Amino acid sequence: MKIVVLGAGVVGTAAAYYLARDGHEVTVVERHPAPANGTSYSNAGFVSPGDAYAWASPGALKTFLKSLYKPELGIKIRPSLDPAFLSWTWRFLQQCTQARANANTDVKLRLALYSRDCINEITSETGIDFDERRKGIVYFYRSQQSLDAGVEHFSYIAERGLEIEAVDRKRLFEIEPGLADSGDRIAGGIYSPMDQTGDSRLFTTRLADYASERHGAKFLYDTSVEGLEFSGDRVSAVKTAKGSIPCDAAVLSMGPESGVFARTLGLDLPIYPVKGYTATMELKNPDNGPTMGSVDEERYVVFTRLGNRIRLASTAEFAGFDRSHKPADFERMFRTARELFPGAIDESKAECWAGLRPMMPNSVPVIGKTRYGNLYFDTGHGHLGWTLACGSGKFLSDIVAGRKPDIDPQGLLPTV
Template sequence: MHVMILGGGVVGVTSAYYLAKAGHQVTVLERQPGAGLETSFANAGQVSPGYSAPWAAPGIPVKALKWLMMRHRPLVLWPRLEPRLYGWLARMLANCNEDAYTRNKGRMVRLAEYSRDVLRDLRAETGIAYDHREKGTLQLFRTQKQLDHVGDDTKVLDAYGVPYEVLDPAGCIAAEPALARVGGVFVGGLRLPGDETGDAHLFTKALAVLCQEMGVTIRYGVSIARLDHEGGRITAVETTTGERLQADAYVAALGSYTPALLRPLGIAVSVYPVKGYSLTLPITDAEAAPVSTVMDETYKVAITRLGERIRVGGTAELAGFSHVLRDPRRETLARSVTDLFPAGGDLTKATFWTGLRPMTPDGTPIVGATRVSNLFTNTGHGTLGWTMACGSGRLLADLVTGRTPEIAGDDLAVDRYAA
């Protein structure tokens, strides 16, 4: 079967890899000049199944109002005359209850844990290198109130068998020795030893090369105008230059741009772009830098060691498809890394980046078949695209091939919103 994948980010490329492994002829269309140059380019670097949880949770509406009042706020909402934004927010608020949170968390942990295992298998099979480390994630609490509520997180982790450690300041320093230099800034932490780190862009570039060696055709610089359809099937992809490209099956893996492409087909994909930012600093003192990932709970900022660099990522900004780099967001990232690792990297040489995370209102990605018989989706991974990419790609390949997947996936398809 000839399968055409629309999108060459980490999700699209992993989909291509597993479809090619299943014996399919695969073509990838990507508008950028290379793989992984948009949302996959400079994300926080976490492969964090233990940190997989929907943003829509009980208590979040109240917390969100408090975050909006903070100077270094993790959430930013730009007032916009955009009905789609407010419809998405309404659906997210509808998921801020215990039943929905438990259901959505279960879906996410199931896929994320599977994805980490699949990534490890891929790494063993291919020897792919991407500055990866297997040293866990440390969620760092600055206040006693945050630490007192750690049971809310561990209860869910217990339910899904995710290993963890609740640490006092000395335990945090044992996990991340550089924190000994900033005593008094934090009161404790939650460590997730099964988490990993790595550069998603390096991974995507390297995997794209492996895909091509397997026979996958990757066409860069190709922008998609529309999907032609007839009789309940996609008949062709029409590019902005008027070229018509055909395959037997199609996979929409365009992140935040997926809804606009599928809307003319009558398929409502509930994904909204949530803008994130990152700083990447060269390490100046390895002993003063993080060992793995430290999640600063107060500012919702992740500080990750990637080879000889420190990646600082965070902020959820609702601003449509804007790619404007805003100085206040940089200040928040700089504040967090300066507080916790002041001598680790050189802020004066930092690169500042922004990308659009494709978020669903329930936090769960949209992976699977659609009402159009030969069209599938693999999108909506939000902040966890890197964490869930390999598992999503493997699941998608099984569904396209008609094999029984290794994990349940029937509740991940787009028709869950119709239900």
């Protein structure tokens, strides 16, 4: 089949790779001049089933209210009368029961564990390098009380297949010696050896090249999607600024813009953009800083080792499609990094960036066929796009081919 994928972020590129590997004639349309120039450009760098909890939960409303007077939590809400924001918020609140939180977490964890295996299989098959480290991730806490709460929190996904180890300060510093200079600021943590890290932009760029060179996928950059053409209830072509592309099927993977585009087609896809910030810089000395991925669970700051670079990530900000940033947005990250990794960073040389996560109210992506018989969704991956991308792409390719997916599809398929 001739399949057009809308979007060349990590999700769209992974889907294109699997579809092209299946023998389809794949064209990827991307408005940016290269792959992974949007949300995938500079995320936290985590491939983390350990972060599979749904955002919507009984404690979410309390956390959001607390964020109004505790900016160190890293959650910012810019009040808005935007109908899309109000609708999304209402749906989010409906997902905040314990039963829904558990069900949504179960789906995310199932896909995350599968996707991690898919990423590793792709790495083995293609040989692409993306500053990958399979050392696990540590989630650390600053007090015994918060550590005890963290152990209880992680027990749910531990009971469902994620290997974890609760560690005291001494054991934590053995696992991540980069934190040893933080002294008594840390009480202990949770070590998830099944998690891993890597640069999603490098991965996406090199996978796009591989899919093009080895499987014939065609990537059209600097090309905006303007709409779809239909024949009855089926897509017949994708309209772009450079002309129409006839197709037998189309895949919507446009990140935070997916919801807006879907509404032009009369499809209810409740995706809302949630902004995150990252800062990436060379380590002052390659022996300094973190050796793996870690999370300060009380300040909501992420640290990732990417080759000789360190990446800091933080914040969930509800501000519509605003991608702007200013120096003050990164100061909390830099201050925390200086405390925990003294002498490791030079923030004056950091590449600072802000991007938008495509969040569904239930934190679960939507993958599969819509009510238009040959239009597929592969979108809504939220803060776990890098983690879930390859599993989603393989799952989608199975759906398109009519094969039984490797994992239970419940909770993933579109309902529109």
